Amino acid sequence: MYLDKKIADSIYYVGVNDRQKELFENYLPLPYGVSYNSYLIVDEKVVLIDTVDVAFADLFFRQADAVLQGRAIDYLVVDHMEPDHAGAIGLLTQRYPNIKIVGNKNTFDFLKGYFAVNPENLVEVADGGTLNIGQRTLSFHTAPMVHWPEVMVTYEPSEQILFSADAFGTFGALNGSFRDNELDLTPFWSDMRRYYACIVGKYGPQVQKAIQKLSGLPLRTVCPTHGPVWSSHFSEVLARYDQWSKYETETGLVIAYGSMYGNTQLMAEAIARGAVDSGLHHIVMHNVSKSDASYILSDIFQYKGLIIGAPTYMNGIYPLVASLLHKIEERGIKNRIFGCFGGHTWADAAVKRLNTFAETMKWENVGAVANLRGFSTETECYNLGKAVAEKLLA
Numbered sequence: 595m596y597l598d599k600k601i602a603d604s605i606y607y608v609g610v611n612d613r614q615k616e617l618f619e620n621y622l623p624l625p626y627g628v629s630y631n632s633y634l635i636v637d638e639k640v641v642l643i644d645t646v647d648v649a650f651a652d653l654f655f656r657q658a659d660a661v662l663q664g665r666a667i668d669y670l671v672v673d674h675m676e677p678d679h680a681g682a683i684g685l686l687t688q689r690y691p692n693i694k695i696v697g698n699k700n701t702f703d704f705l706k707g708y709f710a711v712n713p714e715n716l717v718e719v720a721d722g723g724t725l726n727i728g729q730r731t732l733s734f735h736t737a738p739m740v741h742w743p744e745v746m747v748t749y750e751p752s753e754q755i756l757f758s759a760d761a762f763g764t765f766g767a768l769n770g771s772f773r774d775n776e777l778d779l780t781p782f783w784s785d786m787r788r789y790y791a792c793i794v795g796k797y798g799p800q801v802q803k804a805i806q807k808l809s810g811l812p813l814r815t816v817c818p819t820h821g822p823v824w825s826s827h828f829s830e831v832l833a834r835y836d837q838w839s840k841y842e843t844e845t846g847l848v849i850a851y852g853s854m855y856g857n858t859q860l861m862a863e864a865i866a867r868g869a870v871d872s873g874l875h876h877i878v879m880h881n882v883s884k885s886d887a888s889y890i891l892s893d894i895f896q897y898k899g900l901i902i903g904a905p906t907y908m909n910g911i912y913p914l915v916a917s918l919l920h921k922i923e924e925r926g927i928k929n930r931i932f933g934c935f936g937g938h939t940w941a942d943a944a945v946k947r948l949n950t951f952a953e954t955m956k957w958e959n960v961g962a963v964a965n966l967r968g969f970s971t972e973t974e975c976y977n978l979g980k981a982v983a984e985k986l987l988a
Contacts, residue, residue, distance in 0.1 A: 599661060601772075601815060601823060602753040606634045608642075608657040610650040611767040618765065622792055622888045626781055627767030630654075630678055631819045633757060634661050635750065638728025639668040643748055643757045644819055648681035655682075655689070666690055669717070669727070671734075672697040673759040674745050675704040679819050684709045696725060698736060700744030721746075735807065737761065739800040741793055747808070754814035761804065762831050763820035764789045775826040782821060786831070788892035789820070790838050795895060795925040801839035805832070838895055841928040845986050846876030846897035850890050851935075852883060852904045852912035861935050861965065861975045862903055868979025873987055874899075882914040887921055894922065899931045899986045900957075901978070902948055906938035911947045919951050927955070933982045935963040935975060942966075960985055 599606040609631035618624050630646035632654065640662065646654045658667070667690050672680060675697075687693060687709070696717045697705065705711055719725065721736040729752075736746045740761050748757040764786035771777055794801060816824040816831070824831050847869055853859040859881065866877055878893045894900055904915035911919075932952045936944030945964040952959040960981050963974045 599657070601633070601817065602755060604636045605750070605753060605755065606636070606661045607772045607817075607823065608632050608634050608654065608661060609768075609772065610646050610653050610657065612647065612650065613767050622765075622788075623886050624765060626765065626785065628765050629768045629772075629820055631772070631817065631821075631823075632658075632679075633817055634658060634667075635727065635730065635732075636661065636665070637730050640665055641669045641671060641725075641727055641732065642667050642686075643671045643817070644673055644679045644759075645670070645682035645686055647678045648685065651682040651685050655685075667693055669694045669696055669725070671732070671748050671757075672701050672705065673748055673757060674742060674819060675701055675708070676742060676760070677708070679759075680705075680708065687711065687715075696734075698734070698744060698746055700738075701746070704744055719746075737800070737804040737807070739797045740804050741797050747804075749811055754812045755817060756808070756811065756813055756815070757817045758819075760793065760819055761801070762816055762824060762828075762835060763793075763818040764822075766821060768822065772823045774822040774824050774828075777822055779822070779827065783834075784892070786821070786834065787838065787895060788888050790835065791891040791895040791925070792888045795838070795891070795927075798839040798841055798926070801835060805836060805839070841895075843898040843929070844876065844896055845874070846878070847874055847899035847901065847982060847986060848878050848880065848890070848893045848897050849901045849903070850880040850882055850885075850915070850918060851902065852915040853881065854905055854907075854912070857937050857965065858903050858905050858935070860972075861937070861963065862901075864972045864975035865901055865903075865933075865935065865979035868976035869983040870979075871976075872980045872983035874983035882912075882918055887918055890918060891921060891925070894927060894930075898929075899933075899982050901933040901935070901982055902951075903935040904944045904948065905936060906941050906944040909941045909943050911936075911944045915944075916947075919948075923951070923955065930955070930957045931960060931982060931985050932957040933960045933962065933978050935965075935978060937965040939967050958985070
């Protein structure tokens, strides 16, 4: 339990760390864990901003009780209904039967699907709506599809604090403090990009709308539902979200390939050599059978160039590469410089599928290399790497 929970005068962090879960949403690796952040505002009325995963409800209530010292919670603001933040609502309403739940129409449509709630205890707010709790007045601003339809953010103007739901969040448990200026942020930056790519990445246009919408609010502190509370480093966080949501990139190349018996991997190695010899030094290679797709997606969001290779499999494309293509397509990733390669013994399908994929994504396709019966032409592969690198460096 944190001894010092205060974010500002009468505003407290009461979140918890999850260092047990291996897979976020049961499919994304969590090597550094994750936090579920919740916040208390103690005024004439006591307001709780979001809850936590139900598995951590006991610790969460102990955190809140240490702040409340016997006071009841008057309002729960539900900025996001996803179960890792709303999971403890049922237990919370048992503890505080008279608690008022604040949300928008979409919030309440979802809420009724998860919990039995008293309709008389629901306080519906519209975009821009406010709630006076004593010395403070909170305002609420909808941010649909960042990354669910009901998402809203809560603003406290006297301290200029934004409770931002999943926006500006990151994987990674909090090591000893929730404050960004007291943490080693090194592991958070890469996990923030992976979090964005996998959780929010499909909704770049909606993120841009939210950034523009909130640009008029003076911000001193931003409190997301995962990761550090941002104050000293929020300008860096905002710049990253702005870049990713515009699908802007750095000059570099991701080579992702599937290989059953090593032949396609040899092609990938020759491609990488060609790219290096052209002067490109930011190159990341991923064997899709070893690298979790979340890390590949994270790198694709970072770099402008992408070359994908696969053998033909069952007259189609190698299954793990096919899965990666689906994940890229559903995120609508834009403006990449692309190349592809593949191999076959008796049916040439992989490269054809990869070329079609590039057309679907409306990417610039620099070229393709196909091999036959396991024997690749190293020079062709090398030249593909050079061609993509030269485009990237032009």
